[in-house]
Amino acid sequence: MQAQQILLNSRPEGVPTPDNFKIASLSLPEVKEGEFLVKNLWMSVDPYMRGRMIDRESYIAPFNLGEVLDGGAIGEVIESRHAEFPVGSKVTSMLGWRSHYVTDGNEHTKLPDISLSESHFLGVLGMPGMTAWTGLTRISELKAGETLFVSAASGAVGSIACQLGKLIGAKVIASVGSDEKAAYLKSLGVDAVINYKTVSNLSEALKEAAQEGVDVYFENVGGEHLSAALDNMNDHGRIAVCGMIAQYNDTVPTPGPSNLAMIIIKKLRVEGFIVFEHWAHYPEFAKEMGQWLTTGAVKAEQTVYEGLENASTAFIGLFEGKNCGKMVVKLA
Amino acid sequence: MQAQQILLNSRPEGVPTPDNFKIASLSLPEVKEGEFLVKNLWMSVDPYMRGRMIDRESYIAPFNLGEVLDGGAIGEVIESRHAEFPVGSKVTSMLGWRSHYVTDGNEHTKLPDISLSESHFLGVLGMPGMTAWTGLTRISELKAGETLFVSAASGAVGSIACQLGKLIGAKVIASVGSDEKAAYLKSLGVDAVINYKTVSNLSEALKEAAQEGVDVYFENVGGEHLSAALDNMNDHGRIAVCGMIAQYNDTVPTPGPSNLAMIIIKKLRVEGFIVFEHWAHYPEFAKEMGQWLTTGAVKAEQTVYEGLENASTAFIGLFEGKNCGKMVVKLA
The missing domain is CATH 3.90.180.10 (Medium-chain alcohol dehydrogenases, catalytic domain)
Known part of the structure; x- marks a missing residue:
């Protein structure tokens, strides 16, 4: 064979x-x-x-x-x-x-x-879905009434994070790289979508969308997205650091944001995680996610x-x- | 009058x-x-x-x-x-x-x-001492047997953080800007001191001093110090972000470290804090610190x-x- x-x-x-x-x-x-x-x-x-x-x-x-x-x-x-x-x-x-x-x-x-x-x-019932669930429920502990910002929001992890954010009762702001993806996220019930490729200033665009500030940032991108999030985080905000795809193909190191002092000023918690370390919670996740898929609450x-x-x-x-x-x- | x-x-x-x-x-x-x-x-x-x-x-x-x-x-x-x-x-x-x-x-x-x-x-019985104590005991939760790295280590906060690190039972590595300050920290019992102004590569110098890796970084400086710490952190390390003095006088924004992806790879928790929010614990701190000063355990x-x-x-x-x-x- x-x-x-x-x-x-x-x-x-x-x-x-x-x-x-x-x-x-x-x-x-x-x-x-x-x-x-x-x-x-x-x-x-x-x-x-x-x-x-x-x-x-x-x-x-x-x-x-x-x-x-x-x-x-x-x-x-x-x-x-x-x-x-x-x-x-x-x-x-x-x-x-x-x-x-x-x-x-x-x-x-x-x-x-x-x-x-x-x-x-x-996808949704596997590693990416479990990653979104872990980042929101176990790392950032997103609560109803808070504002969530998700980057790479139309991706395997981001699109589930956005939907879980809505199910938790948060306001959800998404960043994507095309108008088609923006329309897709709108169809999922996301409150505001930013096409980062067409806005002149991502931080200003996020400020416009999140006038009440951002409580939780689900970080998939790094670079300018992280900088914009830091600018707009509320006091005691949490950043669940899942990925930094903007840097994965760097041939020379790209400097980080210049506004990291916001971590002090706003007393932020920035926490990286790897989903495999949380796999003991998979059954709990799978049960919840299975129900949401069956009822159509998650697409x-x-x-x-x-x-x-x-x-x-x-x-x-x-x-x-x-x-x-x-x-x-x-x-x- | x-x-x-x-x-x-x-x-x-x-x-x-x-x-x-x-x-x-x-x-x-x-x-x-x-x-x-x-x-x-x-x-x-x-x-x-x-x-x-x-x-x-x-x-x-x-x-x-x-x-x-x-x-x-x-x-x-x-x-x-x-x-x-x-x-x-x-x-x-x-x-x-x-x-x-x-x-x-x-x-x-x-x-x-x-x-x-x-x-x-x-100082030691006021805001700076309380800051050192809060960062180690409440933010980073330093434990005996771990390795602590402290930047601006001869300062009001850093010099107390180093001594508390030793009292907790950690190995303590300090960074300072002169040989006189290095000698002072050595006299306090710090395990290794780096004069960042005379080493050619801070990250390499820290690797040399902390061959077992860094579990907790007490961040007072930012910039190259943060980058060196990220390079040398162990998995699940914690960074208590107290200050970034290297940037306080910037007239143009200084880019952050290019190795922030270490936060994901090493599953780090990076947490900013302001001591005033922890002031309810002052009596507990003052009692402990008063005893350490009286016995000479802290200088x-x-x-x-x-x-x-x-x-x-x-x-x-x-x-x-x-x-x-x-x-x-x-x-x-």
């Missing part, structure tokens, strides 16, 4: 390019006792993967040159010698970027039956690319604003 | 200069029933006063042009028609930068008898300027590294 895989061909300098990736064929071993064969149906591309393409110490090991990439995936068991994972089981794994693989089931979870596409376990947009050969294009598209909601690749 | 006062003559551009200040004489009113006359013995100059010289909204109102400055002071009641403050009482107030004043006692506290100079109520250095006419020179000296420990002005 031949499997297709995407390897890291070279480490990106700046924005990733197609030649950083290589598709390769691999002969899979026979399925031995206690193992099963998975055909991947969906795989995830996420901004955090960019960090793993750099050879440095971080909260997750870097990808190795010439080796297959990995990341979230949903697959179907098509051959099995493992009692817990019979043929036909749907599983989540961290073994994306490949068409098929043989496994002993370590770090695999069987999916429950849901009426929605299984791909949502890579989960996806941008779908087709075919493993387009996975790198989908990944590169994350840094070009190509996705609305969760970017996923349909493999089969 | 004539009192001498220091007025804000002009708003500083950059580092304050003597002509930003003006000494003026004022006739005091008679002491009416319920009032008393105070002769100031000591006044405080503190870096935070620089922020009040800018006409902007902050946690404390700006000074007005042409009006007397204010700040912490210790005085003696020399005439009284107030039962609670008889002649001879020693009082703390926020009515510094003047020789005498008449008051109804609002926001005045009578000093207890102590065997040390009353001036310590402007409180002071740099003393004499005469109200030298108060502005003392204040300007804060930004030139002229003080070791608390800078105070002896008025009588």
Whole structure:
């Protein structure tokens, strides 16, 4: 049995390019006792993967040159010698970027039956949704009546953070990079949307939208967005630092905001987090989010690319604003 | 009765200069029933006063042009028609930068008898000491066995933070701007001292001193110090943001560190605080600190300027590294 895989061909300098990736064929071993064969149906591309393409110490090991990439995936068991994972089981794994693989089931979870596409376990019911929920409920502790500002707000995490903000009872202000995305967020009930590419001064635009000030900033972008948030935070505001996508492709270090003293003046709490450390709370999250999805209180947009050969294009598209909601690749 | 006062003559551009200040004489009113006359013995100059010289909204109102400055002071009641403050009482107030004043006692506290100079109520037993204690015990929650990094470590707050760090059982690394100050901190038992003016790379110097990484950074400086700390923080480290003195005299905004993404990668908590919001804990602090001073577990250095006419020179000296420990002005 031949499997297709995407390897890291070279480490990106700046924005990733197609030649950083290589598709390769691999002969899979026979399925031995206690193992099963998975055909991947969906795989995830996420901004955090960019960090793993750099050879440095971080909260997750870097990808190795010439080796297959990995990341979230949903697959179907098509051959099995493992009692817990019979043929036909749907599983989540961290073994994306490949068409098929043989496994002993370590770090695999069987999916429950849901009426929605299984791909949502890579998005709203998976890592990005859990990230939005963790940042709002566990890190920033957003409360009803407060004002929430979300950057990269049409993305996989941001679009869920905006909707959770509304469910919590906050006023929600979103920043996006196109008028289409702004319209999408408006349709989700967000109170005000800023297209940061068309405003002349982001801090002034945020001040206009949040005249009462910002209590919680859900940080996905960094740079000018962080600076604008610091300008407009209220006393004792909280900044949940989830990502700084504006800097992931920097080839030279970009200076930070010049107004960090606002952290003192406004007595802010700025807290970085990695969702995996909060995974013990996944069942609680999944129960709540499952209900919201079922009732339509949360809507989960996806941008779908087709075919493993387009996975790198989908990944590169994350840094070009190509996705609305969760970017996923349909493999089969 | 004539009192001498220091007025804000002009708003500083950059580092304050003597002509930003003006000494003026004022006739005091008679002491009416319920009032008393105070002769100031000591006044405080503190870096935070620089922020009040800018006409902007902050946690404390700006000074007005042409009006007397204010700040912490210790005085003696020399005439009284107030039962609670008889002649001879020693009082703390926020009515510094003047020789005498008449008051109804609002926001005045009578000093207890102590065997040390009353001036310590402007330092180790006052706002700066309470700031160090609050930042370590309430904001960063420093624990025994952890590593603490303190910038501006020979200052009024920093020198106490270093000593409290040792009492808590932490390894303490200090940054200062002269070899004399380094020797002073060594004499206090600090584990390693960096003279940031003589090292070629502050981040590398901190890495050398803190090979086990930094768990808590007590931030007084900003800029390159913050960047070095971010580079060397351990996972789940805490940064108590007390001040950013490197930026107080900026005439153009100075960009922040380029490595803020460390907040995510290392899951840091960065928290600004203003000591006045924690003042309810002053009795607890004062009891502990009083004992440490009595036993010699904490030593409180002071740099003393004499005469109200030298108060502005003392204040300007804060930004030139002229003080070791608390800078105070002896008025009588």
